[in-house]
Amino acid sequence: MQKILNNFGVIMQANLREHIEKIIPVTDEEFDFISSHFTSRKFKKHQFIIQEGDAVQYSYFVISGLLKLVYTDASAKQHIVSFAMEDWWESDFYAFYTKTKATMSLECLEDTEVLCCSLEDYKKLCDGLQKMERFFLEKATFGFLGSQRRILSWLTSNSKERYEQLLKQYPMLMQRVPKSLIASYLGVSRETLSRLSS
């Protein structure tokens, strides 16, 4: 692990800064302060960033690549809780915030670069710069709204409609992940999804 002040880091920082400034503009000094709370890491396809049962040290900001957040049930069946691609935050957030063991795993579907932020650094960011607390509030709020939207999609739509909604919302996702995982995310079997497409 390394601080993000190297050549790659510059690009990563630009990415993070752009992301933050979609919500709140920050000065160079402020952004220096912000980026000092992140470390950079790279993972290969198939690597686990979080494994079920481990402590969850970080919240992750995805610079490039693609992740799946997976819950494995009692009968060893895997369920995709969410995907995370460029500019998304991901973690087992419950375990992260409550300092408990991970109940989900976070695995790379592609080679992936992330910025890592520990809980202490997250708190220091909120305490040290009110703008960041504002930023995280906005992220959490829209994260909540996104989940509510997904629940509503469950309540109101059948499998085919939910598939089409997902296709429309994230067309690129279909090119990047196998359909069996899309099926798992939608909560249907891969066979059913296959039949829906035809």
Added chain:
Amino acid sequence: MQKILNNFGVIMQANLREHIEKIIPVTDEEFDFISSHFTSRKFKKHQFIIQEGDAVQYSYFVISGLLKLVYTDASAKQHIVSFAMEDWWESDFYAFYTKTKATMSLECLEDTEVLCCSLEDYKKLCDGLQKMERFFLEKATFGFLGSQRRILSWLTSNSKERYEQLLKQYPMLMQRVPKSLIASYLGVSRETLSRLSS
């Protein structure tokens, strides 16, 4: 509508203060500042607090009573997005935050008392008192985690299991709302729910 500085208001304030202090302690002065951003309102059973298509002026903190947040689909079928009881926040949050028209309605299942906070007052609270921004961040975070938990419950459990989970999590809810609404919340027909119980 009235400021919450009357007799009823004192009780309501106590309720709100207790709720806030579960997360962050506040001084009397701070709480005076906080409560000046809320107004109090009472509604009767069957009254609509938010109607689909209306502007959503407020976010609501429930002092007493019970609400349902409902989405009505194209075929006029109603879906319960959530219930809200004492100490819960509720609104069509998407419409509230984005100042768009309500796509959902919020209706009283019992006589209900709420504290109302407008978007401007919400922002003033966040700007004027960092503790409140922290408070709302925590609320939003755990709101998100709650939704994610509900999605996971959908992905991993069948109707009977989801019903039992709900029963365990909110036993009082069963005494207060008709089973047809529970069914709608769970995403099954009332007939199916009826057969599950037996």
Added chain:
DNA sequence: TCTTAGATGTGACATACATCACACGAAATT
């Protein structure tokens, strides 16, 4: 008090979906 509307249970039937099984081509691994 009488009447109506709401809540709940249950049977009959249709259907969406899961599961198991197998096939086949593409991609990854050796």
Added chain:
DNA sequence: AATTTCGTGTGATGTATGTCACATCTAAGA
């Protein structure tokens, strides 16, 4: 290049659940 694994499609079959229908009981309203 050979072999294995992965991704995908498709048939057969069982099951969970939706929908329609009707009965009963309770609560609310006139």
